[in-house]
Amino acid sequence: xxxxxxxxxxxxxxxxxxxxxxxxxxxxxxxxxxxxxxxxxxxxxxxxxxxxxxxxxxxxxxxxxxxxxxxxxxxxxxxxxxxxxxxxxxxxxxxxxxxxxxxxxxxxxxxxxxxxxxxxxxxxxxxx
Amino acid sequence: xxxxxxxxxxxxxxxxxxxxxxxxxxxxxxxxxxxxxxxxxxxxxxxxxxxxxxxxxxxxxxxxxxxxxxxxxxxxxxxxxxxxxxxxxxxxxxxxxxxxxxxxxxxxxxxxxxxxxxxxxxxxxxxxxxxxxxxxxxxxxxxxxxxxxxxxxxxxxxxxxxxxxxxxxxxxxxxxxxxxxxxxxxxxxxxxxxxxxxxxxxxxxxxxxxxxxxxxxxxxxxxxxxxxxxxxxxxxxxxxxxxxxxxxxxxxxxxxxxxxxxxxxxxxxxxxxxxxxxxxxxxxxxxxxxxxxxxxxxxxxxxxxxxxxxxxxxxxxxxxxxxxxxxxxxxxxxxxxxxxxxxxxxxxxxxxxxxxxxxxxxxxxxxxxxxxxxxxxxxxxxxxx
Numbered sequence: 001x002x003x004x005x006x007x008x009x010x011x012x013x014x015x016x017x018x019x020x021x022x023x024x025x026x027x028x029x030x031x032x033x034x035x036x037x038x039x040x041x042x043x044x045x046x047x048x049x050x051x052x053x054x055x056x057x058x059x060x061x062x063x064x065x066x067x068x069x070x071x072x073x074x075x076x077x078x079x080x081x082x083x084x085x086x087x088x089x090x091x092x093x094x095x096x097x098x099x100x101x102x103x104x105x106x107x108x109x110x111x112x113x114x115x116x117x118x119x120x121x122x123x124x125x126x127x128x
Numbered sequence: 129x130x131x132x133x134x135x136x137x138x139x140x141x142x143x144x145x146x147x148x149x150x151x152x153x154x155x156x157x158x159x160x161x162x163x164x165x166x167x168x169x170x171x172x173x174x175x176x177x178x179x180x181x182x183x184x185x186x187x188x189x190x191x192x193x194x195x196x197x198x199x200x201x202x203x204x205x206x207x208x209x210x211x212x213x214x215x216x217x218x219x220x221x222x223x224x225x226x227x228x229x230x231x232x233x234x235x236x237x238x239x240x241x242x243x244x245x246x247x248x249x250x251x252x253x254x255x256x257x258x259x260x261x262x263x264x265x266x267x268x269x270x271x272x273x274x275x276x277x278x279x280x281x282x283x284x285x286x287x288x289x290x291x292x293x294x295x296x297x298x299x300x301x302x303x304x305x306x307x308x309x310x311x312x313x314x315x316x317x318x319x320x321x322x323x324x325x326x327x328x329x330x331x332x333x334x335x336x337x338x339x340x341x342x343x344x345x346x347x348x349x350x351x352x353x354x355x356x357x358x359x360x361x362x363x364x365x366x367x368x369x370x371x372x373x374x375x376x377x378x379x380x381x382x383x384x385x386x387x388x389x390x391x392x393x394x395x396x397x398x399x400x401x402x403x404x405x406x407x408x409x410x411x412x413x414x415x416x417x418x419x420x421x422x423x424x425x426x427x428x429x430x431x432x433x434x435x436x437x438x439x440x441x442x443x444x445x446x447x448x449x450x451x452x453x454x455x456x457x458x459x460x461x462x463x464x465x466x467x468x469x470x471x472x473x474x475x476x477x478x479x480x481x482x483x484x485x486x487x488x489x490x491x492x493x494x495x496x497x498x499x500x501x502x503x504x505x506x507x508x509x510x511x512x513x
Binding site: 013048071090 | 250251252255256257258259260261262263264265266268269272273274276277280321322323324325326327370371372373374375377500501
């Protein structure tokens with residue numbers, strides 16, 4: 001990540017408050033459908049596959065990089081990526097890597113939480 | 129209800145300036161409406177349907193209908209980003225065929241270069257915002273993620289992507305209104321600065337102000353007019369999203385909208401003489417060409433290389449006005465300009481240096497919004513009559 005950057009704080013709402021509460025504790029929550037059993041991301045109240053009720057599931061925090069891009073900044077670059085979680089769904093994120101050139105599709109990564117400009121923490125990933 | 133032959137595009141107008149000063153958005157809507165009606169040989173009193181996007185001032189189409197002094201029995205403000213205007217054309221054709229209107233006016237205007245463009249999402253404005261915006265997913269990054277994955281799966285190269293810009297620049301040199309008229313080489317593109325790896329500055333479209341209007345009319349009315357006829361032959365639409373995390377970035381919604389449009393038109397990609405392909409970035413063009421069936425999935429790089437998209441040289445002349453990559457990209461929404469150039473080609477009114485001989489069948493393809501996260505696609509097949 002570029003030097004001294006703090007991501008913007010997310011906006012909380014009743015649907016996603018448990019996600020952000022868990023993030024403060026260093027845990028990554030995703031949603032799973034009570035009816036069809038599918039895990040999905042981003043979290044929402046009803047399943048995007050069948051519109052049934054859902055429950056929270058604590059993810060392992062492990063995943064692999066589906067795709068990524070290094071966006072140059074004045075003092076370096078930051079990496080935007082899509083990471084496929086071990087539980088199945090793919091999520092948007094940043095990769096914190098000491099060497100952006102060493103990042104690759106298929107690379108194993110692990111979740112980490114970083115401070116935002118507000119009270120909430122944001123899940124990002126680092127090489128496993 | 130098939131849209132084949134349901135309506136004609138009888139008038140167009142593209143505002144010539146790429147930076148607009150001293151005018152209001154509403155005024156631009158009115159000026160292009162007047163010019164497109166003049167092009168068609170119709171008057172405001174003939175208009176009984178109005179279409180615009182969410183960038184127009186006011187709630188939906190309401191303020192513009194008032195400002196323009198329209199008296200309509202059909203109004204719509206479908207907004208799917210850059211593909212909106214293709215959908216407006218096909219929705220106007222639907223309404224005409226259903227007997228709900230006879231003459232539809234479509235207008236748009238935007239001045240992003242002076243801060244009067246599409247509003248940006250905020251952290252609380254959409255359900256997904258907080259799961260995307262904190263990661264600083266820039267617009268080029270949205271397309272770079274797809275480009276990177278395509279390169280990984282199919283071996284596509286930056287040089288192959290560069291050929292798309294090279295082709296656009298060959299066309300733009302003949303367009304006096306184009307923002308970038310200099311012919312560029314593959315080396316120029318891949319040596320330009322990186323904006324979101326693997327996309328370079330010259331893989332990106334320009335940012336421009338702009339405005340335009342399209343008149344769609346019932347075939348009986350179209351036949352009474354003097355301008356060369358352009359008939360809608362087929363139309364398709366689709367939307368693709370992150371699908372709850374089942375992400376696949378190598379295919380766009382054009383893989384769905386294209387076959388719908390081709391089936392309705394009763395033609396195949398091999399029949400198309402000219403193609404307007406939305407070109408927010410070079411990768412956008414490559415993905416849509418594959419998804420429409422101009423080449424197999426994964427073969428887009430080889431298809432676009434060596435000038436295959438250059439009029440007079442390649443097999444599929446595309447974006448002969450210079451496209452969004454070199455000419456203009458009004459309000460970061462390039463769909464309408466794709467319609468304009470296809471109409472010029474079918475009328476035989478493109479620049480002589482890029483006019484396709486015997487251009488009787490053209491394709492217009494646009495994607496809208498953001499490629500990786502949520503995008504729309506609209507496909508039109510148009511024919512000269």
